[in-house]
Amino acid sequence: MTTPNSPGRSTSSPLSSRTRHFVLPRQWASMRRAEQLERESGNRVIHLEKGDFQGDEFRPAPHILEACVKAVHDGHVRYVPGPGLPELRDAIAAEATRRGRPTSREEVLVTMGAKHALTQSLLTLIDNGDEAVFPNPGYPPDEFWITYAGGRVVYAPLVEPDFHFDIDQLSKLMNDRTKVLILNTPQRPNGMTVDRLAEIGELCQLNDVTVISDEIFSHMVYPPARHQTIAAVEGMAERTLLVDTFSKSYIMTGFRIGWCVGNRDLITAMDIFQQNSVTNVPAFVQHAALAALTGPQDHVIATRDRLRAKRDRTVAALNAMPGITCPTPDGSFYVFPDIRGTGMTAQQLTDHLIDHHSVGVVAGTAFGDRGEGHVRITYAVPDDVLDEGLERIRQAVENLG
Template identity: 40%
Template structure:
């Protein structure tokens, strides 16, 4: 086995999912799955137009190869989408990928060599760290002043001549908070023209009132070095279809195309047709999606704030909450106790050392199961804390 891969293990953030699935299979017990980063309720569906387009394109025989960077009509629509967000974009800057995760992998593969430094948040998204370690890059974690603001003094202090890439995600995984001080971050990065920026924005369209998403790619002074990674998974309830995109300057987009055509060739053509239809579905779809998510977010938040032991910030975006555990209760210990009571969540330490002492949960289940799971969680943790 390759030395680069031999020392890695399965991702820790999914260990709870594997354990919960094994418990269900071996004991027959039902587990309430708050750990999955997916839509758990059947009320969440892709746009009807996307489903119809997928079926129609399959019937019409769209089962051949398509251009590696994506069908032109989809790239045109995605360029319009990015321009509407404040990042002027031409179709040649769009690369269609099999999900955002591949976009992350491709970005690190294209930019990092042995010994290069990459800066990423803590807590953050574990695949960022996996690919950095696979490429034998040196990882530096940037601190937060608070859950919504990067410590910009710390960021500037850890940028060196070897720094090649800064990765940020907003709305954040795992805590559902927006990064608010993007202007400060852009000002610092503008002084370091050798550094690329990867902006992971997979929840960019799931932001709750009155908050607004602001992309680092909107800042002209760093736009030519900023790569935006996004997906149809979260905004259009298409997690299993595996389609996303990267927005990058043309010179870099051409390099993505080389990598993509020498790996997966192209995203399934019928799925690209579904994505194109989803983009054209209109704002009514997103309005309904956000209303449902807002209601479930508030339902979950209200139950958790009834705990005497937990503290939690309501999500500004995403479909995650990241409650903090009481002093002295470890996140892995808490996860194990909750599994014994039929509830699965993810330990915060799976997302980095700064996540220790919290747990991540998803609030997209049917109301009945969401309420049941959260009430069990509050009861168990309050009892463990002696509250």
């Protein structure tokens, strides 16, 4: 009989060895620090570090909220089919089809946000020893779940200033152990769209690699740039999992609902995963999402135009500051300025801004070592807050000397 003190059994921790890499999300470190400073000092912090909308100007369209309330009053508060309401899956299939990836209901899974779709897909696809090619800089939760699944993260360095993939380098990173390539377009944290998708698709087909295409800012691409999905590239529909969400396009971050489209075998496996974990996305939330997707889209266009104006305002202000250069991103609600001219590292400047000027940004190194020399700034905030935050950053960098 084995006892707690038997040889060979550690009593130091009850945690699984799979949790050894567990740390709080790096991209939220600035937010945790900024909120602590507010609590302890009472000083008002300008939050440009949060990956969310702020202020009353950013609210879901009225017809979305009305659909959610009506669904609750109508009794849509029970379990529903795991993969999602049929009518919502049909609407999502139509959305994916419009992007150039012909899609049927059976190829759609409604998830608890895009993050849960990414989690489920990685835990479903990655075996021990599999390699996943990951953009650097990239989105940290993907690394987290690749590691948890026993996979190995292989970093593909993105090339500045537009953070594009080096196709030759990407080719060298792929081998018979490569299982997955992760794309994010528009990219987090820099907002640039991914180009040369046909060439990337050819590499994936040649090496039998599945693509997870994270497209959460698909409707936040500013003309003349346009959103494109690798799932529409010839030969890539069956080997791409397209992931999107209602959070960004429809300002529904707190609703926690997203979706993914892929081949039926993968979607079936992920549905089994979902039904054995969260069961299903709440029915009333799905009704709100259905209203968002099938109702008037003028609110989406108005939000995009509002954000474009804020992007331009932010880029212009940053480029006028000493030691900072800021390219104009294609989409998202982030900018990723180069701050190397200040003489500070990304973390040093981030800490300095929070501690001495009460403005929160995210160090670029939260997204990988290729983020060094950059900070991420969110501009989906009221204009007066944005202006004050940018003014505090200006004062900070002008006084560094």
